[in-house]
Amino acid sequence: xxxxxxxxxxxxxxxxxxxxxxxxxxxxxxxxxxxxxxxxxxxxxxxxxxxxxxxxxxxxxxxxxxxxxxxxxxxxxxxxxxxxxxxxxxxxxxxxxxxxxxxxxxxxxxxxxxxxxxxxxxxxxxxxxxxxxxxxxxxxxxxxxxxxxxxxxxxxxxxxxxxxxxxxxxxxxxxxxxxxxxxxxxxxxxxxxxxxxxxxxxxxxxxxxxxxxxxxxxxxxxxxxxxxxxxxxxxxxxxxxxxxxxxxxxxxxxxxxxxxxxxxxxxxxxxxxxxxxxxxxxxxxxxxxxxxxxxxxxxxxxxxxxxxxxxxxxxxxxxxxxxxxxxxxxxxxxxxxxxxxxxxxxxxxxxxxxxxxxxxxxxxxxxxxxxxxxxxxxxxxxxxxxxxxxxxxxxxxxxxxxxxxxxxxxxxxxxxxxxxxxxxxxxxxxxxxxxxxxxxxxxxxxxxxxxxxxxxxxxxxxxxxxxxxxxxxxxxxxxxxxxxxxxxxxxxxxxxxxxxxxxxxxxxxxxxxxxxxxxxxxxxxxxxxxxxxxxxxxxxxxxxxxxxxxxxxxxxxxxxxxxxxxxxxxxxxx
Ligand code: C2E
Ligand code: CA
Ligand code: CA
Numbered sequence: 001x002x003x004x005x006x007x008x009x010x011x012x013x014x015x016x017x018x019x020x021x022x023x024x025x026x027x028x029x030x031x032x033x034x035x036x037x038x039x040x041x042x043x044x045x046x047x048x049x050x051x052x053x054x055x056x057x058x059x060x061x062x063x064x065x066x067x068x069x070x071x072x073x074x075x076x077x078x079x080x081x082x083x084x085x086x087x088x089x090x091x092x093x094x095x096x097x098x099x100x101x102x103x104x105x106x107x108x109x110x111x112x113x114x115x116x117x118x119x120x121x122x123x124x125x126x127x128x129x130x131x132x133x134x135x136x137x138x139x140x141x142x143x144x145x146x147x148x149x150x151x152x153x154x155x156x157x158x159x160x161x162x163x164x165x166x167x168x169x170x171x172x173x174x175x176x177x178x179x180x181x182x183x184x185x186x187x188x189x190x191x192x193x194x195x196x197x198x199x200x201x202x203x204x205x206x207x208x209x210x211x212x213x214x215x216x217x218x219x220x221x222x223x224x225x226x227x228x229x230x231x232x233x234x235x236x237x238x239x240x241x242x243x244x245x246x247x248x249x250x251x252x253x254x255x256x257x258x259x260x261x262x263x264x265x266x267x268x269x270x271x272x273x274x275x276x277x278x279x280x281x282x283x284x285x286x287x288x289x290x291x292x293x294x295x296x297x298x299x300x301x302x303x304x305x306x307x308x309x310x311x312x313x314x315x316x317x318x319x320x321x322x323x324x325x326x327x328x329x330x331x332x333x334x335x336x337x338x339x340x341x342x343x344x345x346x347x348x349x350x351x352x353x354x355x356x357x358x359x360x361x362x363x364x365x366x367x368x369x370x371x372x373x374x375x376x377x378x379x380x381x382x383x384x385x386x387x388x389x390x391x392x393x394x395x396x397x398x399x400x401x402x403x404x405x406x407x408x409x410x411x412x413x414x415x416x417x418x419x420x421x422x423x424x425x426x427x428x429x430x431x432x433x434x435x436x437x438x439x440x441x442x443x444x445x446x447x448x449x450x451x452x453x454x455x456x457x458x459x460x461x462x463x464x465x466x467x468x469x470x471x472x473x474x475x476x477x478x479x480x481x482x483x484x485x486x487x488x489x490x491x492x493x494x495x496x497x498x499x500x501x502x503x504x505x506x507x508x509x510x511x512x513x514x515x516x517x518x519x520x521x522x523x524x525x526x527x528x529x530x531x532x533x534x535x536x537x538x539x540x541x542x543x544x545x546x547x548x549x550x551x552x553x554x555x556x557x558x559x560x561x562x563x564x565x566x567x568x569x570x571x572x573x574x
Contacts, residue, residue: 013037013129018048018062045074058132064091072102086128150209154269165222169259170276197239254288324545338395341379372404397429402436425455481508485519
């Protein structure tokens with residue numbers, strides 16, 4: 001392996017000789033002058049333990065008879081403090097019995113005798129270093145460390161002694177599920193080893209470990225470089241192949257990256273890794289290859305998240321969910337076009353929690369499948385009591401998470417819901433987001449077609465915020481596009497923004513779809529959207545989402561006040 005200064009010095013093999021006879025230590029130093037290893041000497045066990053506190057040592061070779069402690073006692077202590085070290089005794093023949101006893105107790109792996117033969121001592125040390133390397137590396141040629149070794153290096157004071165400009169970075173490989181299915185756990189581990197940059201590609205400031213079947217972790221020492229954390233991390237990422245070939249097939253690999261800056265008092269390696277991991281988890285919600293730095297608040301958020309997750313588990317059973325309804329108004333007739341059902345959670349221990357906070361958690365845990373089913377049932381139940389036997393009246397919309405659509409039982413459940421409740425299927429609309437098209441579009445399109453065959457309507461929610469491309473829009477069996485409120489909100493600020501909204505409406509109409517504008521808050525927006533030919537309006541201008549009782553009582557009031565006519569009445573008679 002190439003010799004390098006900097007952080008790499010930390011994984012350079014270090015051999016420590018302990019002997020109370022100065023002449024012996026001098027002879028050893030002479031013998032190892034040409035050696036590729038760093039040689040340290042100590043004149044007794046106290047001195048040796050001091051060195052071990054400061055420096056990660058690979059091999060300890062100790063005399064047996066020493067004034068303060070025997071070599072066997074010292075090495076038993078070394079085993080406790082630095083379990084990765086290889087421990088040997090080098091002593092006179094008269095100590096043989098005691099040292100063999102030490103070997104049997106597991107404190108010592110090898111017993112060498114004085115006087116020694118130079119060649120065989122050199123060979124013995126070489127072999128010991130190889131044993132040490134096999135203990136710390138997953139792949140010796142790549143210098144790819146294992147988790148235990150990496151954390152031990154972080155725990156040792158050396159990392160903090162460098163003028164403390166180092167970061168710990170965690171790199172998670174995305175979408176490994178498919179590969180794991182193909183290759184098995186062992187195969188995946190080998191694949192990741194292959195994916196790791198070779199030693200030549202790492203620069204001197206970098207040390208890399210494979211934590212498990214998904215995560216790499218690195219230490220980057222920035223003290224002697226011109227790099228800041230992000231550019232150094234970019235350098236490391238560049239060393240990873242983007243399109244590795246597995247079983248003759250090219251794979252596109254994407255990463256989530258998080259890092260933490262190492263402070264002068266960060267003596268806990270495991271904690272550093274955990275915090276970098278937490279930052280990485282925050283990167284997951286972003287585009288791939290986004291790098292997120294750890295922030296103390298993440299630990300606080302994490303505490304709240306666990307609390308929310310625990311609360312969500314029993315929320316359905318405790319009937320803590322309710323639905324709010326927000327009216328949608330048809331612009332041409334000024335009548336109630338429909339409503340969107342929006343979930344609310346009032347947790348016993350936590351209080352009211354916004355769906356933007358808890359829905360993502362239920363998606364991750366899979367709870368959304370049951371919660372989503374409850375929403376559909378509850379909304380239909382409510383709607384059919386308000387508008388019984390309606391054939392073409394206002395429609396009720398519910399939001400559907402990607403996770404629900406991927407559930408193999410989704411269609412079956414939807415179908416049985418439609419059988420149980422006396423609702424005209426065309427009065428049910430499912431709002432889906434563009435993001436669900438990202439993976440496996442073909443399958444999703446199939447599911448959507450089946451939904452359509454049941455007579456249920458489909459609408460694209462938050463249009464314009466995701467991966468919208470015109471080519472995919474025309475492939476989707478949807479009836480309605482909802483222009484996201486982030487377009488409506490600033491649309492009067494500039495002609496560009498205004499033109500964008502107009503173009504979205506024209507585009508949707510060209511594709512034969514109905515257009516809904518969400519987040520309409522004032523009269524000006526309403527008027528302009530009317531001019532552009534937008535079909536339906538939803539937003540605070542008419543009403544925020546309200547509880548069921550209020551919806552039926554107040555929707556008509558709100559609408560009359562806005563001089564749009566008695567929408568509820570006209571809807572009821574329709
Ligand atoms: P969304 O589907 O885009 O729902 C519209 C959100 O915009 C609602 O927030 C609504 O209160 C808000 N809104 C409506 N009009 C205005 C306005 O004029 N101005 C502004 N600034 N905001 C307006 P809410 O109820 O907090 O819901 C947030 C998100 O949570 C929803 O976004 C939806 O993605 C998700 N969500 C809500 N209920 C469900 C559900 O039952 N299932 C699933 N999967 N997701 C849901
Ligand atoms: Ca929605
Ligand atoms: Ca929306």
